[in-house]
Amino acid sequence: MPDPSVEDHRARILAGIVPTAATERIAVVDALGRVLAEDVAAALSVPPFDHAAMDGFAVRAADVATASDAAPVVLPVAAAVAAGDELVDLPDGAAIRIMTGAPVPPGADLVVPFEWTDAGDPVTIGRSAPPGRHIRRAGEDVAAGEVALGAGTRLGPGSLGLLTSVGASEVVVRARPRVAILSTGAELVDGHVPDSNSITLASAARGAGADPVVRGPVSDDPAAFRARLLAAAADSDLVVTTGGVSAGDHDVVKAVLRHEDDFWFGPVAMKPGRPQGCGHLEADGRRVPVVTLPGTPIAALASFLLYVVPAITALTGREWRRRSAELATDVTGTDRTVLLPARRDDTGRWQPLPGHAGHSQRLLAQADALLVVPPRGRVVPAGTHVEVLTLHPELHHEEVW
Ligand SMILES: Nc1nc2c(c(=O)[nH]1)N[C@H]1C(S)=C(S)[C@@H](COP(=O)(O)OP(=O)(O)OC[C@H]3O[C@@H](n4cnc5c(N)ncnc54)[C@H](O)[C@@H]3O)O[C@H]1N2
Ligand code: MOO
Numbered sequence: 001m002p003d004p005s006v007e008d009h010r011a012r013i014l015a016g017i018v019p020t021a022a023t024e025r026i027a028v029v030d031a032l033g034r035v036l037a038e039d040v041a042a043a044l045s046v047p048p049f050d051h052a053a054m055d056g057f058a059v060r061a062a063d064v065a066t067a068s069d070a071a072p073v074v075l076p077v078a079a080a081v082a083a084g085d086e087l088v089d090l091p092d093g094a095a096i097r098i099m100t101g102a103p104v105p106p107g108a109d110l111v112v113p114f115e116w117t118d119a120g121d122p123v124t125i126g127r128s129a130p131p132g133r134h135i136r137r138a139g140e141d142v143a144a145g146e147v148a149l150g151a152g153t154r155l156g157p158g159s160l161g162l163l164t165s166v167g168a169s170e171v172v173v174r175a176r177p178r179v180a181i182l183s184t185g186a187e188l189v190d191g192h193v194p195d196s197n198s199i200t201l202a203s204a205a206r207g208a209g210a211d212p213v214v215r216g217p218v219s220d221d222p223a224a225f226r227a228r229l230l231a232a233a234a235d236s237d238l239v240v241t242t243g244g245v246s247a248g249d250h251d252v253v254k255a256v257l258r259h260e261d262d263f264w265f266g267p268v269a270m271k272p273g274r275p276q277g278c279g280h281l282e283a284d285g286r287r288v289p290v291v292t293l294p295g296t297p298i299a300a301l302a303s304f305l306l307y308v309v310p311a312i313t314a315l316t317g318r319e320w321r322r323r324s325a326e327l328a329t330d331v332t333g334t335d336r337t338v339l340l341p342a343r344r345d346d347t348g349r350w351q352p353l354p355g356h357a358g359h360s361q362r363l364l365a366q367a368d369a370l371l372v373v374p375p376r377g378r379v380v381p382a383g384t385h386v387e388v389l390t391l392h393p394e395l396h397h398e399e400v401w
Pocket of ligand 1: 183184185187188193194195196197198242243244245246247248251272273274275293294295296297299
């Protein structure tokens with residue numbers, strides 16, 4: 001039996017994910033990047049009232065219908081209104097000087113821009129237009145009562161502006177999934193090796209829309225690991241461990257979980273990150289998914305982006321979408337999926353960084369993405385589109401990827 005592929009392992013993990021039902025009500029100013037849990041109906045129309053779209057004169061279109069440079073129409077100016085002013089009626093046979101955003105005077109159905117006039121008082125108007133020109137009608141963008149944004153919408157800066165314009169100051173959004181990060185290894189606990197995976201994975205989790213809780217490092221003692229793991233599962237929606245999944249004498253994650261019914265461990269046909277595992281734990285009657293990643297830092301982050309970012313997306317009830325990018329050069333494929341640190345060049349294609357040594361944290365820190373080179377066992381030519389994993393997961397949802 002060949003080792004399962006990256007796709008197989010991702011499908012296995014995603015099959016065990018049930019979107020979290022939890023929601024919370026938050027202020028619109030805090031809602032950037034969140035996902036609406038409910039439709040938002042407009043309390044206010046956009047625009048809220050009929051207003052001028054140009055600086056000029058509000059008139060009756062019929063009064064200026066014949067205006068031309070050769071035969072201009074001259075009207076007295078009855079008043080001046082600016083944005084924020086109260087309504088002023090338009091007397092018969094007159095014009096009102098009006099600024100962009102000011103309420104259109106009842107009776108007026110056309111705004112003549114200054115450029116078509118001498119801007120004087122009385123005003124000489126040398127050009128006409130049909131009724132309605134340069135007026136934005138109340139509700140022409142969004143009518144009060146209409147659904148302004150639907151459940152499931154991911155909120156960007158424009159959505160926050162729209163919510164504010166329709167009168168919403170708070171919204172109900174899906175709760176961020178709580179993701180526990182549990183690193184393992186005696187060398188981390190005693191400080192011989194800095195625990196870089198915790199900060200890397202917690203920040204990647206936050207960027208992907210989760211609420212990370214760092215629960216490690218924990219030593220290679222099975223009882224200590226089990227206790228920490230259960231505590232992590234009790235207050236999270238997903239647990240991610242790092243380390244302890246290969247074949248060594250102290251590989252505690254695998255030793256503790258391999259005999260559980262609900263766990264799978266094995267090599268996945270990828271490099272780096274071959275030893276992987278996943279399963280579920282029971283906590284307070286909930287089935288909490290657990291993804292066990294290898295400890296080597298580049299393998300841990302690559303695996304996190306391949307498997308955990310899609311799982312976080314699925315937990316928030318959104319569909320995970322693969323991103324693809326074009327190779328700038330030929331890449332040597334193998335019989336396993338290879339993950340290559342890369343940067344985008346001036347042509348928008350992706351170039352693997354030179355000097356890839358398999359496990360360089362330095363290269364990972366310099367790269368913008370990991371290219372997922374498929375296991376074709378031969379050269380993958382320049383111009384081929386391959387999956388790409390951004391190393392800036394805060395941008396994961398952007399269409400540019
Ligand atoms: N006989 C075999 N040995 C190994 C195999 C194998 O198949 N057979 N697989 C190798 C591969 S590939 C990988 S990847 C590693 C994965 O090992 P573990 O997941 O068990 O990780 P550890 O042994 O705990 O640590 C590996 C390495 O990474 C450092 N590390 C671990 N956690 C962190 C952390 N939180 N922050 C920073 N660095 C960390 C750790 O000190 C080790 O140097 O197994 C190979 N061996
Ligand atoms: O798969 Mo491991 O990450 O090569 O060292």
